[in-house]
Amino acid sequence: MAASATPRTGKAVAVAFSGGLDSTALLHATARAAEGTRVVALHVHHGLQPQANDWAAHCERVARECAAGFACTRLSGAPGRGDSIEAWAREGRHLALHDMAIAAGADLLLLAHHRQDQAETFLLQAMRGAGTAGLSGMPRAQWRDGLCWARPWLDRPRELIRAYAQQHALSWIEDPSNADARYARNRLRQTLWPAFPAAEAGLAQAARWAQQVEALAAEVAAEDLARLSTPERLDLVALAGLSPARASNALRAWLAPHTVAPTSLVERLLTEWQPGSTLSWPAPGGELHAYRDGLYWAAEALRPPPPAILDLRRPGLHPQPGWGGAWLVEPASRGIAADRLVQLTQRSRAGGERFQRAPASVPRSLKKASQEAGLPPWRRAGPLLFDAQERLIAVAGLGLDARAFADQDEPQLSLRWLEDSALTQSEGEGGTAA
Known part of the structure; x- marks a missing residue:
């Protein structure tokens, strides 16, 4: 019985090693199949059992017998009052395993989950009313933060793993908490499988079908969103033209990069919005806004940063931490003279500011100018730029004030605000603040 996955770079293979039957068999099989690749066993000391120190020592001894490296991390802290011990331990374990694997130079972490684990996950998710994402259970392989989490034995029955361990006379730990009926997974093992x-x-096959359905739903959503949306806006009129199931699928996919949307929120969005209506819905981490038949995401508003002095005379991207965006400065045939961008004051609205959209237009209040430009209310907080004489130069979302335009015979620069969601990692940085 072999661990079939191999590391992408060949540096090392890490094995999550609790010392139980499954992970002991996996470590042994991986070490035998390594063929010159370094193997390291990663143990997480949860501190929840009085035998935990002995277990760590046992794991180190077994790793040495398998000619594998060994690393151990003890979790600090404890679950808060009312918190799930299982959830606390799982979160801490995942973080510790990731950090130890990266420190060991591994880009592949093997986990000993098997077919019964997958079946239990499917059933527990079904009892919670999960959708296809939850019913899909555990993926065979998934890249997260530079590390591939792989489960090479996910389709193998546990009886086969036990037979392998017995064949090779392996010794393993029996965790008494596995018999504790307070935990839902243990109750399943004690009642369902017998x-x-x-x-x-x-049930494991049902999880595989759910994975296929989830993959198909993702493909359909990608096709729909290519027509219906940008990263900033979802066309609600076009969304309403889809079938209810397809609209829900597309909406969930569009929301996924922004928030974990509960089912109730998705249902409210699809039923409460009417063409032309302006509505808002609170969501984890921010708010959703329906405005001019588009849906927009706004992250939780932070207190605006204090006023700052900027030098924007150099073309390029000038990120503004705390404001959620950056000023993009570029050469232009119609814009502002570079020397007026040397000492700018950046601040939020104070009230009374007026913005002139074009040379022949009349200066309007920022509220009126924003309405005319179709700038949503939640994106009107700024920042604003003023020159050394406190004259308004530019407003995020509106652009340059026409009164700041340079004479035609001067070298000129354009000034444009980009939200963080519109920026890409490939764009350069620049700018200074004092």
């Missing part, structure tokens, strides 16, 4: 031993294969 009563329905054939259910494991069927």
